[in-house]
Amino acid sequence: MATPPDQSGDELTARQQAVLDAVLALMVEQGGDVTMTAVARRASCSKESLYKWFGDRDGLLTATVRWQASRVRAGNYDRQKLDALALRDSLIRFAANWLSVISSPTSIALNRFAIAQASARGGNLGAIMLANGRFAIGERLKPVLDAGREAGLIAFDDTETAFRSFLGLVGRDVQIRLLLGDALDIVAPEIERDAARATDQFLTLYGTAATAAGRSQTNA
Incomplete structure (x- = not known):
């Protein structure tokens, strides 16, 4: 599994945040697995950009979980x-x-x-x-x-x-x-x-x- 950049919500670009929100939206709608193709389509970006930013599918999921967890702060x-x-x-x-x-x-x-x-x-x-x-x-x-x-x-x-x-x-x-x-x-x-x-x-x-x-x- 490729490791995505160690980014918190503050360190992600607005474009990357939009991609991770697209992943979350797809998971809610589909109730399960998402593909890089589906994410690229929903986020209106290329799969090449996804691979560049997050490494691979597991890297994208890791970044998505981090993005969701970044909302929990003391x-x-x-x-x-x-x-x-x-x-x-x-x-x-x-x-x-x-x-x-x-x-x-x-x-x-x-x-x-x-x-x-x-x-x-x-x-x-x-x-x-x-x-x-x-x-x-x-x-x-x-x-x-x-x-x-x-x-x-x-x-x-x-x-x-x-x-x-x-x-x-x-x-x-x-x-x-x-x-x-x-x-x-x-x-x-x-x-x-x-x-x-x-x-x-x-x-x-x-x-x-x-x-x-x-x-x-x-x-x-």
Whole structure:
């Protein structure tokens, strides 16, 4: 498999972003595999351009997953001046972004296709999804968790375990229900409430006395 350029959403050109959006749209419409020819036709570009930008089909899929995952980011914070309020806000922003992404038709289509391919010979979208989706997202949130621990706001022994706990509280059974066809009507206000609730539950589990004091002042 050719490896595409290591690009985040900010480093892609507008033309490349349009191509990746075309891939996502095709996956939603077709509910499965896409070809370089179909992508070139939908994006109104040549297959030569696709190969130049992304290497090959797997490279295109990798870039598509990265593009989708790039929408999940924590809020801005100053690591040197991190307090309970800033930590909570960063976690809520990450949670809300992640819920918005995983509940979108494009993510549902990507995940369904990856699952269908998981046991197929030569199908490696599942590995692409893990490496450039879930694992890449973890690398964005773990520094926030580590910063919170360094600031004495949360306490845990293992960052990966804390990250999994947070994802579990945020995601609950939403993703599996959507993948199985449950017609959940997830709207922005509900996402914000769920993100805040999950963050507060996480801080109850892992927060320190300093975090509790900061949250009490906020709620006063």
